[in-house]
Amino acid sequence: MESDADLIRQMRAGDERAFVSLVERYNDSMLRLAASFVPSRAVAEEVVQDTWLAVLRGAAAFEGRSSLRTWMFRILVNRARTTGSREQRSIPVADAGPAVDASRFGPDGRWASPPEHWIEEAEERMAAGRLAGRIRSAIGDLPDRQRQVVTLRDVEGMSSEEVCEVLAISEANQRVLLHRGRSRLRQVFETDFRGAP
Amino acid sequence: MRLALRLPRRREIVCQQAVELVTDYLEGALSRSARRRFEAHLAGCPHCTEYLAQMRETISLAGRVTPGDLSPRAQDDLIDLYRRWISEQQ
Numbered sequence: 398m399e400s401d402a403d404l405i406r407q408m409r410a411g412d413e414r415a416f417v418s419l420v421e422r423y424n425d426s427m428l429r430l431a432a433s434f435v436p437s438r439a440v441a442e443e444v445v446q447d448t449w450l451a452v453l454r455g456a457a458a459f460e461g462r463s464s465l466r467t468w469m470f471r472i473l474v475n476r477a478r479t480t481g482s483r484e485q486r487s488i489p490v491a492d493a494g495p496a497v498d499a500s501r502f503g504p505d506g507r508w509a510s511p512p513e514h515w516i517e518e519a520e521e522r523m524a525a526g527r528l529a530g531r532i533r534s535a536i537g538d539l540p541d542r543q544r545q546v547v548t549l550r551d552v553e554g555m556s557s558e559e560v561c562e563v564l565a566i567s568e569a570n571q572r573v574l575l576h577r578g579r580s581r582l583r584q585v586f587e588t589d590f591r592g593a594p
Numbered sequence: 595m596r597l598a599l600r601l602p603r604r605r606e607i608v609c610q611q612a613v614e615l616v617t618d619y620l621e622g623a624l625s626r627s628a629r630r631r632f633e634a635h636l637a638g639c640p641h642c643t644e645y646l647a648q649m650r651e652t653i654s655l656a657g658r659v660t661p662g663d664l665s666p667r668a669q670d671d672l673i674d675l676y677r678r679w680i681s682e683q684q
Contacts, residue, residue, distance in 0.1 A: 411683075413673065446671065449675060496613045507608055511641035512644050512645045515648070523658065552657065576616070576618075580616075586651075586655070
């Protein structure tokens, strides 16, 4: 696979195939990230198009100090935030709350209703190709800031440093959002898959 | 308001606290003493051990979501964008 740096160079030299390769590599991730900031798919597509244009215009100035992906996602987040953000309307309270509902613990803080087993069931469904859609929708249902962090960390596989740079949030904040998001996902999977036949 | 700050010194942690420490544990963000107490709790608690395994599975499942394909129309729009940009350069 050609490196991002090669593709950027070829793209600037007028090689359309190189641009298409970059689009294939990153457009879907960008769309998902944009969708977590703005109210509709149509607006998300606009933000992504704007981002590509900014990438083309800024490519000469891209110095390769951060990865191309981090650089492009940072541009995208800046654009998404200035384009009628849905984030501002979301309630920060959505990011508070315990990892596991307090009702599942006894007064001594020990499990009263312990985690039910679901890993095998999830793996079986995954192997049968019946799970990807469910995971995608579960991530899609997370509160915005949690979805952004979980998507970048766990779906895109970015490091915590990269996520902090892309979203301009602190390390501690990133960890809280990641914790809430992953905990919520775990609960969804437990509810969906426990005791399934 | 991280729970870690409220952990009583030298006391054993309980399940309800352990589940709040899982991400910090996986991120390597616990202090050495907090990590020791967390691991000591796991060693004696099958439920929290299962919980940790489920959090790892959750991360693994999210990592196996593959991007959907770009619609042909959206791709054409971007190629138009590129061609306009190239012609501006000349």
